[in-house]
Amino acid sequence: MAEKGFRLPGSGYEELLNIILAYGTRDGASNPGDVGKLDPAHQASATRNNAFLTGIGVLEGGEKKLVTDRGRALARSLWRGTPEEARRQWREVVSTDEFLQNIVSAVKLRNGMSRAALLAYIANAARVPRNNPTMSGAAAVVEILKASGLLREDEGRLVASFGEPPVPDDDLLPEDSPGTPDGELHISVSPADSPRPDAPAEVSESIQPDAARGPEARVVIQVQVRCTADEVEELGPKLRKLLKDISGPLA
Incomplete structure (x- = not known):
């Protein structure tokens, strides 16, 4: 100065x-x-x-x-x-x-x-x-x-703060949104003022009955990752592992 x-x-x-x-x-x-x-x-x-x-x-x-x-x-x-x-x-x-x-x-x-x-x-x-x-x-x-x-x-x-507003619940895509395939994963990465590597992912799921095929699980998942700017480069492997873990067949 x-x-x-x-x-x-x-x-x-x-x-x-x-x-x-x-x-x-x-x-x-x-x-x-x-x-x-x-x-x-x-x-x-x-x-x-x-x-x-x-x-x-x-x-x-x-x-x-x-x-x-x-x-x-x-x-x-x-x-x-x-x-x-x-x-x-x-x-x-x-x-x-x-x-x-x-x-x-x-x-x-x-x-x-x-x-x-x-x-x-x-x-x-x-x-x-x-x-x-x-x-x-x-x-x-x-x-x-x-x-x-x-x-x-x-x-x-x-x-x-980087000024990113939190994602409100009503911003989650509805189950019957056009163009939203079953099990689609939406990932939002926003830097945080302090690292929280152990913060759990927030998952929203719902079941929508299908008249022709009976009840069928339809899951919309939104993951919010809080990290520091220095940790962004390390996110790739972690996100790939997360995708692999949750892309398997639902129980």
């Missing part, structure tokens, strides 16, 4: 969102959006956040700040987009900022951190004193990383 440190947000997360929305939704798509046109209330708040928003690519320019295409896309996703669109736009922001990426890595390496510990870590990493404005800005960073899906709450701790 640079010796000068990182410029944290100058306000809380909600106020930061209001500033982004004011910047990015004010003008037409062809106009970059002159921040100087904002009302005095937003201007005062913007002054405290300009350095941060410029650093993460939402604003650009010197004394006269303009909204970037990335900033406008983020604002639109926050204003009218779906939660998934907003998450994707925040991820785009995080993916180009080394400081924010390092925060996620720090949480990952520690297998999670308490909120207080993470706020203190962010302040130290940014090389700023721990006062109320600083901790408010650190809290805004945490909320940004949560909004991006890269951090999540887990039993009172913040843990790193």
Whole structure:
């Protein structure tokens, strides 16, 4: 990190969102959006956040700040987009900022951190004193990383996450779905914040009677594999063995 440190947000997360929305939704798509046109209330708040928003690519320019295409896309996703669109736009922001990426890595390496510990870590990493404005800005960073899906709450701790939502039960293919052959195996591999090599596969099965041939077992199996990124290469042999074990005749 640079010796000068990182410029944290100058306000809380909600106020930061209001500033982004004011910047990015004010003008037409062809106009970059002159921040100087904002009302005095937003201007005062913007002054405290300009350095941060410029650093993460939402604003650009010197004394006269303009909204970037990335900033406008983020604002639109926050204003009218779906939660998934907003998450994707925040991820785009995080993916180009080394400081924010390092925060996620720090949480990952520690297998999670308490909120207080993470706020203190962010302040130290940014090389700023721990006062109320600083901790408010650190809290805004945490909320940004949560909004991006890269951090999540887990039993009172913040843990790193790849933002993959769990598969709900109603997403399992129904037994009579067209094009779903009997005994078809669906495998979904998603990296996890901590390895769970002993986690059992989740299997859903049902029996659907056939009027012509009598009762016949019809099984739809969905396997979710939780692993770290380093373990992905080792999955091939394990999955092949799993396929071989379950592809035999049903008892």
